[in-house]
Amino acid sequence: MSHLPSHLRYTKSHEWAEVQPDQIVRVGITDFAQQELGDLVYIELPKVGRTLSAGEQCAVVESVKTASDLFSPIAGEVVAVNEQLVDEPERVNNSPYQAWLFSIRTDDLSGLDRLMDADAYLLMIDQ
Amino acid sequence: MLRKTPLYQLHLELCGKITEFAGYLLPVHYLPGIIHEHLHCRRHAGFFDISHMGQLLIVGDEAFNAFEPLTPSDISGLSIGQQKYTVLTNDQGGVIDDIILTRTANGLNIIVNAACKTKDLEYLQSQLSDRCEVVELSNQALFALQGPAAAHVMGRLAFSADLAFMTACNTELAGISCTISRSGYTGEDGFEISVSNKDAEALARRLLAEPDVMAIGLGARDSLRLEAGLCLYGHELNETITPVEAGLAWLIKTRHPHFPGADRIISQLQDGPETLRVGLSIHGKQLVRDGSIIYNDTHHAVGHVTSGSFSPSLGKPIAMAQLDVKYSAIGTDLYTKVRERPVAVSVTRLPFIPLRYHR
Numbered sequence: 001m002s003h004l005p006s007h008l009r010y011t012k013s014h015e016w017a018e019v020q021p022d023q024i025v026r027v028g029i030t031d032f033a034q035q036e037l038g039d040l041v042y043i044e045l046p047k048v049g050r051t052l053s054a055g056e057q058c059a060v061v062e063s064v065k066t067a068s069d070l071f072s073p074i075a076g077e078v079v080a081v082n083e084q085l086v087d088e089p090e091r092v093n094n095s096p097y098q099a100w101l102f103s104i105r106t107d108d109l110s111g112l113d114r115l116m117d118a119d120a121y122l123l124m125i126d127q
Numbered sequence: 128m129l130r131k132t133p134l135y136q137l138h139l140e141l142c143g144k145i146t147e148f149a150g151y152l153l154p155v156h157y158l159p160g161i162i163h164e165h166l167h168c169r170r171h172a173g174f175f176d177i178s179h180m181g182q183l184l185i186v187g188d189e190a191f192n193a194f195e196p197l198t199p200s201d202i203s204g205l206s207i208g209q210q211k212y213t214v215l216t217n218d219q220g221g222v223i224d225d226i227i228l229t230r231t232a233n234g235l236n237i238i239v240n241a242a243c244k245t246k247d248l249e250y251l252q253s254q255l256s257d258r259c260e261v262v263e264l265s266n267q268a269l270f271a272l273q274g275p276a277a278a279h280v281m282g283r284l285a286f287s288a289d290l291a292f293m294t295a296c297n298t299e300l301a302g303i304s305c306t307i308s309r310s311g312y313t314g315e316d317g318f319e320i321s322v323s324n325k326d327a328e329a330l331a332r333r334l335l336a337e338p339d340v341m342a343i344g345l346g347a348r349d350s351l352r353l354e355a356g357l358c359l360y361g362h363e364l365n366e367t368i369t370p371v372e373a374g375l376a377w378l379i380k381t382r383h384p385h386f387p388g389a390d391r392i393i394s395q396l397q398d399g400p401e402t403l404r405v406g407l408s409i410h411g412k413q414l415v416r417d418g419s420i421i422y423n424d425t426h427h428a429v430g431h432v433t434s435g436s437f438s439p440s441l442g443k444p445i446a447m448a449q450l451d452v453k454y455s456a457i458g459t460d461l462y463t464k465v466r467e468r469p470v471a472v473s474v475t476r477l478p479f480i481p482l483r484y485h486r
Contacts, residue, residue: 038144038160038161038346039160039162039163041162041412041414041437041444042412044466062414064161064350064437064439065155065436067414086412093160
């Protein structure tokens with residue numbers, strides 16, 4: 001992997017999570033995930049206001065060849081979605097760590113501790 | 128044991144994302160990705176390694192006459208070098224395989240689907256071996272060069288024959304012996320090139336060195352044929368779908384209705400089939416995949432999607448479906464469900480894009 005940001009946390013299902021101010025966590029998919037999927041053509045985002053538990057299926061990304069479920073990396077409430085991706089899903093292919101999909105406000109950031117850091121994620125995808 | 132084509136190392140060198148397809152290791156796409164590869168082929172020229180497809184030779188004095196009754200098409204008028212798209216039918220009128228046949232000086236050559244190769248070879252040998260010889264050309268690779276720039280590229284490689292659409296000849300390309308036909312699976316002008324395995328990589332590199340030419344993987348091969356409204360065996364065609372139901376009534380002869388499944392096929396030609404292959408225009412951005420059930424406005428199932436993907440040329444999802452013929456008229460509004468939610472679709476004309484064959 002060419003570029004794996006060290007300030008993010010990573011899930012086994014290839015989401016990344018970024019801590020923002022005010023207990024907010026931004027979620028996207030990793031460069032590895034977008035490469036595996038290929039050209040994305042449709043993204044289904046969760047509704048703002050929806051309450052998610054950790055690991056709950058909450059979004060779908062579809063490429064020309066296949067559809068893939070996304071899972072929330074942490075429990076909380078969806079407070080924002082990146083509407084720009086609805087018309088330009090290719091942004092996820094072009095810059096996966098900038099093109100966040102949704103943001104969650106959580107009561108307990110320590111839920112991120114069980115996720116992988118960059119080194120552990122790199123080890124997982126290398127295997 | 129998965130098989131490799133003679134271009135396997137070249138696919139790796141071009142960073143092809145390798146997948147298993149019909150027992151072969153082949154690239155689903157290269158670095159540019161399916162959408163870029165698709166659009167490049169529509170605008171310039173695309174190179175495809177289709178060596179997984181079966182190349183069969185039926186030879187002998189009686190070969191052509193012996194083969195003729197196995198297909199519902201009238202091929203008796205084909206002259207040497209002329210090609211025809213047709214199907215092999217079973218006794219129920221279902222499709223064993225869809226094929227391209229070329230009349231040759233001593234019989235015929237047929238291109239068959241990779242997944243049907245063994246089945247076709249056994250079937251043809253069982254039907255024909257007392258009158259002629261059926262062999263697989265396993266030492267030949269097969270390429271396609273497709274797109275509006277394909278003919279210019281061929282010219283630069285010293286290909287001089289002015290081939291009409293659906294004709295073939297034995298010739299040289301860049302000094303290498305080949306059998307070249309003007310045909311393809313994209314809806315564009317283009318060529319299919321059969322070349323010996325030993326010359327395959329050199330010829331492929333020569334074609335790919337041309338600035339208009341991009342290597343195209345199986346992903347874009349599928350989206351290109353879907354836009355062109357062409358059948359894919361295992362999706363639009365199988366052993367239970369007749370050519371009439373698949374919208375291929377145009378390839379059926381009525382002059383000598385003696386072929387496997389003729390009773391059912393001819394009666395469908397006269398009375399109309401119960402189901403028909405159609406194009407679907409999808410409302411919105413949600414992709415609709417094969418297997419999805421199609422419903423009418425009173426929520427009854429009226430058919431299913433046979434192929435569904437994203438059309439890079441149109442920038443929206445498209446699909447083909449097998450529908451109850453009562454709902455097959457252009458403009459009929461129907462719906463399907465994706466993840467439990469309704470998605471509106473309407474029956475639309477095939478192909479989805481204008482065909483640009485060299486007539």
